[in-house]
Amino acid sequence: MWTRACIFDLDGVIVDTARYHYLAWKRLTDDMGIVFTGKDNEQLKGVSRMASLDIILGIGGKKLSLPEKKELAALKNKWYLDYINRMSPADILPGTLQFLNELRHNHIKIALGSASRNTPLLLKRLGMQNDFDAIADGNTVENTKPDPEVFLKAAGMMGIDTARCVVFVDAVAGVEAALKAGMICIGIGEHSVLNDAHMVISGLYEMDLDKLIALEKRLGYEKFI
Numbered sequence: 436m437w438t439r440a441c442i443f444d445l446d447g448v449i450v451d452t453a454r455y456h457y458l459a460w461k462r463l464t465d466d467m468g469i470v471f472t473g474k475d476n477e478q479l480k481g482v483s484r485m486a487s488l489d490i491i492l493g494i495g496g497k498k499l500s501l502p503e504k505k506e507l508a509a510l511k512n513k514w515y516l517d518y519i520n521r522m523s524p525a526d527i528l529p530g531t532l533q534f535l536n537e538l539r540h541n542h543i544k545i546a547l548g549s550a551s552r553n554t555p556l557l558l559k560r561l562g563m564q565n566d567f568d569a570i571a572d573g574n575t576v577e578n579t580k581p582d583p584e585v586f587l588k589a590a591g592m593m594g595i596d597t598a599r600c601v602v603f604v605d606a607v608a609g610v611e612a613a614l615k616a617g618m619i620c621i622g623i624g625e626h627s628v629l630n631d632a633h634m635v636i637s638g639l640y641e642m643d644l645d646k647l648i649a650l651e652k653r654l655g656y657e658k659f660i
């Protein structure tokens with residue numbers, strides 16, 4: 436196989452936390468009198484907490500000082516954590532553990548590449564702290580997606596050539612970041628939204644090694660092996 440490592444986004448790929456992020460932001464925007472819709476929320480997927488707040492303030496046409504913004508971001512996170520703290524291994528999205536096992540048995544490395552600073556807590560809640568060869572997250576990277584830093588960092592931690600990494604993401608910013616990193620990108624969600632990805636599936640329950648090999652072939656990687 437061409438692929439040596441798979442890098443997974445966390446929110447929206449391994450676990451469905453996007454709705455909790457949305458509910459927490461919605462509570463904040465309702466309090467602030469900002470109209471914030473589910474469609475607006477799409478722009479925040481894969482984007483860091485502070486960058487998300489900046490997008491929201493832009494939507495509401497509001498300008499705030501850094502200390503004010505920090506306070507609002509902390510409040511949103513407090514509400515978000517109320518949801519996260521109730522999560523358990525039962526919340527791992529279907530097909531995730533099976534696919535990770537298949538990768539492991541075939542000696543393909545597994546990494547996490549997430550913008551979330553709550554990654555350690557979330558992995559603990561899911562019982563997945565020991566499932567990854569490398570973890571790059573919002574606590575260890577400077578630049579938010581669509582910057583490729585988080586995926587490049589994960590590849591670097593594993594010592595794997597970036598061209599031999601496959602990224603699984605649920606958001607436009609993640610697709611852009613993966614492509615900028617020079618990696619194969621598999622989108623999880625809607626074709627119409629993630630159309631720049633090399634392949635789009637509905638969830639990891641649709642993925643297996645045979646499909647990955649077929650994708651490598653379609654992209655012409657087999658000639659390099």
Ligand code: BG6
Pocket residue numbers: 445446456479480481482483484487512549550551552553554573
């Ligand atoms: C990403 C989510 O994974 O993490 C974004 O898709 C979120 O919606 C970002 O804003 C940062 O998350 P956190 O947990 O650090 O607030």
